[in-house]
Amino acid sequence: MANSLPLIWVDGRESRRISALDRGLHYGDGVFTTLAVRGGAPLLLDRHLARLARDCGRLGIPCPAPELLRGEAARLSRGQDRAVLKITITRGEGGRGYRAPDECRPTRLLALHPWPEFPGDPARDGIAARVCHLRLGRNPALAGIKHLNRLEQVLARSEWDDPKIREGVLLDCDGAVVEGVMSNLFWVKEDRLFTPCLNECGVAGVMRALVLELAGHHGLFAVEVREPVSTLFEADEAFFTNSVIGLWPARSLDGRAFAPGPVSRRVQGWLDDAWCGERP
Numbered sequence: 572m573a574n575s576l577p578l579i580w581v582d583g584r585e586s587r588r589i590s591a592l593d594r595g596l597h598y599g600d601g602v603f604t605t606l607a608v609r610g611g612a613p614l615l616l617d618r619h620l621a622r623l624a625r626d627c628g629r630l631g632i633p634c635p636a637p638e639l640l641r642g643e644a645a646r647l648s649r650g651q652d653r654a655v656l657k658i659t660i661t662r663g664e665g666g667r668g669y670r671a672p673d674e675c676r677p678t679r680l681l682a683l684h685p686w687p688e689f690p691g692d693p694a695r696d697g698i699a700a701r702v703c704h705l706r707l708g709r710n711p712a713l714a715g716i717k718h719l720n721r722l723e724q725v726l727a728r729s730e731w732d733d734p735k736i737r738e739g740v741l742l743d744c745d746g747a748v749v750e751g752v753m754s755n756l757f758w759v760k761e762d763r764l765f766t767p768c769l770n771e772c773g774v775a776g777v778m779r780a781l782v783l784e785l786a787g788h789h790g791l792f793a794v795e796v797r798e799p800v801s802t803l804f805e806a807d808e809a810f811f812t813n814s815v816i817g818l819w820p821a822r823s824l825d826g827r828a829f830a831p832g833p834v835s836r837r838v839q840g841w842l843d844d845a846w847c848g849e850r851p
Contacts, residue, residue, distance in 0.1 A: 576654060578647060578683040581596055583639075593678055595661030598669065599680075599720035602626040604777070606814045607846075608654040608683070613644045613704050614846050615814060618777045625659060626716045631671070632662050635679050638744070653686040654816055659720070687815070690734070695820030697831045700811070702800055703727040703752065706744045707772045716777035729751045740803065740824065743772055747797050754813045755779035758806035761832040764793040765802075778812040778842070785841040791834070804848035808832035810839075817842055 579587050594600035602618045613619075620637045627634035644656060651760050659680040659743040665672045727739055739752040748767050755776045757766045764786055769775050785794035803809060809821035809829055816838045820831035 573635070576651075576683055576685045580643060580647065580681045582812055583643060584842065587656055589661075590664050590665070590679065592664040593661055594663065594665045595678065595719055597665075599718060599721045599839075600630070600665075600671070601659060602630065602634065603659040603715055603719060604717060604814075605659060607817075608648045608656050609846070611649050611651055613648045613656050614779055615646055615781070617640060617657070618781070619814070620653070622777055623658060623774075626718070627660055627677075629716055630662075630718070632660060633675065633677055634660060635677060635690050643679075646736060647683045651683065652825030654725060655684045659719070667669075668676060674676055686835045689816070693737060693819045694817060695831075697820035697829065698734050698811070699823045700738045700740055700751070700821055701731060701736050701825050703730055703739040703741055705741065706746075707741050707749050709743050709745075709771040712769050714771050715769050715805045717774045717776075721820070724752050740800070742772075742800055746799055748800055748803060749773040751811045751813075753818065754811035754819075755782075755810065757782065757802055757810050757834060757838075759808035760806050762792075762834060764779070764791055764834060765796050765798070765806075766793070768795040768797050776813055778814050778817070781842065782812055782818075782838055783836065785838070785845070787835070788848060789837075789841065791837070799834070803827075808835050810835045812842075817846070 604623050606619050607614045656850045661678045663676045663678045741749050743749050750773045783793050803829050811819045820835045821829045
């Protein structure tokens with residue numbers, strides 16, 4: 572029988588408490604990743620652990636051994652038909668002030684949450700989206716990292732409460748397209764696939780990387796670009812990805828109608844195959 576959710580482990584023990592001195596709480600000094608659990612298995616786990624190690628390395632945080640994280644993730648996921656697993660690594664405790672301690676003991680937090688309820692069938696029918704007013708700040712030192720400071724996303728998501736709008740598109744301070752609030756973004760023009768370049772801001776998602784890898788494997792032209800939002804309204808197709816939703820085609824963007832098209836469906840099939848290959 573599945574455990575009651577959410578189920579949270581802190582440093583290998585079931586707990587809902589972390590130290591009041593943890594730098595993740597005070598400064599957002601840490602990283603995280605979120606992945607789907609199906610049939611008792613955390614999907615694409617090795618890719619997520621590699622991303623955690625990469626992001627920790629860029630911030631100078633010692634990342635726990637992948638064998639440790641892999642074992643804890645497997646034990647937490649066991650017996651769960653469908654759930655969401657979030658793995659968070661912080662720099663650990665520290666005193667007042669921004670300077671990191673000379674020696675740190677990272678905190679690891681694994682939280683297993685119930686599978687979210689998605690009204691309708693957004694993967695099949697597509698979703699309505701909007702362009703957010705909030706603009707992302709550009710900072711190459713943090714670009715691509717899924718760090719703990721998500722205030723831009725919190726503010727962007729607070730811009731609408733219409734349940735028919737399922738995602739927002741974020742631009743940078745110069746008006747270039749970056750990503751979705753909770754997702755990465757792709758669009759199609761003349762059977763070619765495009766996604767925003769994330770060398771100045773945005774989160775380089777695991778599913779985004781997988782889409783680009785699969786596109787190359789299957790001979791689909793795919794390229795990272797820096798483009799104004801007008802490019803989206805001229806696209807033939809658009810879709811959003813993350814490791815929980817998989818791929819959601821855009822049905823509309825601020826009133827501009829789309830239809831889930833052939834390229835979106837091809838990529839969706841590739842991702843489903845990749846996921847299926849990881850299930851027990």
